[in-house]
Amino acid sequence: MSRIHFDVTHPAHVHLFRYAIRELVDDGHHVVVSSREKELTTDLLDALDIPHTVLSTMGDRKVELASEWIGRSVRTLEYDRQFDPDVVVSRLSPSAVAAAAAMGAGSVAFHDHEGTNRLAGLLAPFLDRICTPASFEADFGAPHRRHEGVQELAYLHPNRFTPDRDRLREHGVEPDDPYSVLRLVSMGAHHDVGLKGISEPAQRRLVDELSAHGPVYVSAEGSVSNDLSAEPMPVPPELMHDLLGEASLLVTDSNTMATEAGLLGTPVVRSGAYAATDEFSNFTVLGEAGLVESIADETAAVERAIELAADPDATDRWQRQREAYLADATDVTRYMVDTVLEVADE
Secondary structure (H helix, E strand, O other): OOEEEEEEOOHHHHHHHHHHHHHHHHOOOEEEEEEEEOOOHHHHHHHOOOOOEEEEEOOOOHHHHHHHHHHHHHHHHHHHHHHOOOEEEEOOOHHHHHHHHHHOOEEEEEOOOHHHHHHHHHHHHHOOEEEEEOOOOOOOOOOEEEEOOOOOHHHHOOOOOOOOHHHHHHOOOOOOOOOEEEEEOOOOOHHHOOOOOOOHHHHHHHHHHHHHHOOEEEEEOOOOOOOOOOEOOOOOHHHHHHHHHHOOEEEEOOHHHHHHHHHOOOOEEEOOHHHHOOOOOHHHHHHHOOOOEEOOOHHHHHHHHHHHHOOOOHHHHHHHHHHHHHOOOOOHHHHHHHHHHHHHOO
């Protein structure tokens, strides 16, 4: 049996790795998880009953972030000296890759954001595998492996997830009634510098217009305007995918959540600064599949969202498009487990 260390530093990584962790544990492998106090990361791990060790806490300023990652690198190496892993798995974490190299352990990283390709190129020589969607044009050399399908399929492939309507009802959400979700990100990550999300005037218009078709739930990384008359989130974070899966519409500047909703067959309008860039090749694929509409012009995005909310056939159309896309989709968790074990055995 192999000794496997997963380094989890962001809420999205919890979902990315959760099923692989469980499958490896169930198969008898010795698996440990290191975590980072960032947004909901540790709360999600706790809610999903995934034991973990916190190695650092996210700082608010650049100098604090630099100090955090230096300290995290030291603690990650100490952690792996005690655990002695065969392989370290991360979402392109420099501290995890460095610790694996120092220990002589295998190292696997998953990467799906072209905006951080420079970091990926710097780390690639120290990795045994760097796994990206097939849509990536960048080439990271010998360790680079491409897989069909977006990485969110690791937890939203039908083999892994189906929305639980009963759990929504327990929290006061009737899945047969229309409702919308507005997801806003803070644009505070290092790769978000200089970029803006959906503006406050657009947020207000969306809530006012979409409310005519049912509740509008707002999920925000930061604070929202006091005059935004939206409903508070009705479910805990671990049920967000259940809420998205039964929603009539998602409007967002979040790349991850736009992908998630599209994979669940929910109509999606993606706006904000990233909608005008080509930093996520996933959205070319998802757009061609009819799962995510990326509209850079904010006014046009709001108009399209209002149009979709009033369209009684939109959800059925998205569900058909989802079924067509999933017909050839990879179970990314299965791919992930096979890759990790292959490296552990080398």
